[in-house]
Amino acid sequence: MALLPDGFADLLPFVAQWAKDDVQERHRQRFAAGMDGVQAFYDAVAPRATDMMAYLDTVPLDDMPEEAANLYKLLMALAHVTLSVEHHGELAPPGTAFNPAVQIVRGPTPA
Numbered sequence: 001m002a003l004l005p006d007g008f009a010d011l012l013p014f015v016a017q018w019a020k021d022d023v024q025e026r027h028r029q030r031f032a033a034g035m036d037g038v039q040a041f042y043d044a045v046a047p048r049a050t051d052m053m054a055y056l057d058t059v060p061l062d063d064m065p066e067e068a069a070n071l072y073k074l075l076m077a078l079a080h081v082t083l084s085v086e087h088h089g090e091l092a093p094p095g096t097a098f099n100p101a102v103q104i105v106r107g108p109t110p111a
Contacts, residue, residue, distance in 0.1 A: 002067045019070045019074055026077050038081045055071065
């Protein structure tokens with residue numbers, strides 16, 4: 001089975017590292033990769049974002065094949081690293097004592 005849909009083979013090197021299932025895994029990956037890794041991922045994926053979204057618009061969200069799900073996860077990872085690249089220029093907001101070991105355990109919505 002293909003890891004990504006046809007036309008996205010250039011993104012294959014990023015699947016194992018960046019196609020994570022949830023925000024906590026993406027958060028850990030961002031800090032594990034370091035700024036150089038984040039920048040390399042961003043530089044490869046950001047130019048493809050429009051094509052990725054166009055493809056994903058054709059796939060049912062509730063019945064997404066694995067290769068489309070991996071593409072979606074890469075797009076979510078791109079959203080996760082964009083602030084670091086475009087605004088902060090570093091992994092965490094400047095001037096913060098952000099601890100990458102902090103885990104997000106639930107969202108703002110009551111359970």
